Amino acid sequence: MNPVELRGLSYAYGEGELRRPVLRNVDLTVRTGEIVLLTGPSGSGKTTLLTLIGALRAMQEGSARVLGEELMDATETARVRLRRRIGFIFQNHNLLGFLTARQNVAMALEQDGALGEAARLDRAGRLLGAVGLAGHEDRVPAKLSGGQRQRVSVARALAADPGLILADEPTAALDKASGQEVVQLLRNLAKSRGVAILLVTHDPRILDIADRIVAMEDGRIVQSDTVPG
Ligand SMILES: Nc1ncnc2c1ncn2[C@@H]1O[C@H](COP(=O)(O)OP(=O)(O)OP(=O)(O)O)[C@@H](O)[C@H]1O
Numbered sequence: 001m002n003p004v005e006l007r008g009l010s011y012a013y014g015e016g017e018l019r020r021p022v023l024r025n026v027d028l029t030v031r032t033g034e035i036v037l038l039t040g041p042s043g044s045g046k047t048t049l050l051t052l053i054g055a056l057r058a059m060q061e062g063s064a065r066v067l068g069e070e071l072m073d074a075t076e077t078a079r080v081r082l083r084r085r086i087g088f089i090f091q092n093h094n095l096l097g098f099l100t101a102r103q104n105v106a107m108a109l110e111q112d113g114a115l116g117e118a119a120r121l122d123r124a125g126r127l128l129g130a131v132g133l134a135g136h137e138d139r140v141p142a143k144l145s146g147g148q149r150q151r152v153s154v155a156r157a158l159a160a161d162p163g164l165i166l167a168d169e170p171t172a173a174l175d176k177a178s179g180q181e182v183v184q185l186l187r188n189l190a191k192s193r194g195v196a197i198l199l200v201t202h203d204p205r206i207l208d209i210a211d212r213i214v215a216m217e218d219g220r221i222v223q224s225d226t227v228p229g
Contacts, residue, residue, distance in 0.1 A: 147178025
């Protein structure tokens with residue numbers, strides 16, 4: 001089973017005369033452990049596609065199988081359940097400012113009823129160690145650099161042991177070195193854990209981490225290149 005399989009996926013915003021198609025007949029497969037970068041001009045539909053795959057909005061047309069679940073006609077309950085199996089990373093990291101790095105990561109484990117508070121904090125500490133933040137566990141986001149904050153997001157996305165990570169412009173707010181460090185880290189973790197990554201980016205500095213680069217234009221996939229290497 002591939003983590004992501006899209007067939008004939010179309011999507012439009014608005015209704016009636018205001019209806020505006022933004023995705024047109026998209027086919028896309030992401031394999032286990034594969035890192036796919038999604039590029040394309042502003043407005044080409046990348047973020048919309050990512051939110052559909054992430055079960056953050058309801059499908060309209062076509063088929064999307066994500067981690068084995070069909071999203072077309074899926075109930076809200078089924079979508080919520082699927083979202084818990086996906087790691088999300090965003091440009092502005094979405095960390096809670098009043099919680100420490102460790103608490104931010106531990107929060108992502110709260111869905112797991114089997115783990116008590118102490119076990120969650122312990123696991124969060126180990127994940128922070130895995131992203132190179134040992135010694136920074138008890139700092140709040142404001143006391144970390146942009147790159148370190150994005151590493152906390154990576155640790156948080158990995159917390160629930162996801163089969164798929166969806167990232168939207170994760171390096172946009174970072175300088176070149178921190179951006180490359182974060183994506184390299186993401187790559188190493190994905191490869192060692194067999195997690196698939198679909199990453200939207202405008203950042204030409206990180207194209208070399210991809211297994212495949214998919215280009216979108218006007219709601220269509222116009223090019224899919226396997227990166228040699
Ligand atoms: N909630 C919404 N309601 C109506 N139109 C929307 C909505 N969200 C996005 N759009 C429009 O849909 C189109 C695709 O937007 P989307 O954000 O998916 O593109 P994108 O490729 O991610 O762009 P960017 O690179 O600028 O983030 C754009 O024309 C946008 O204006």
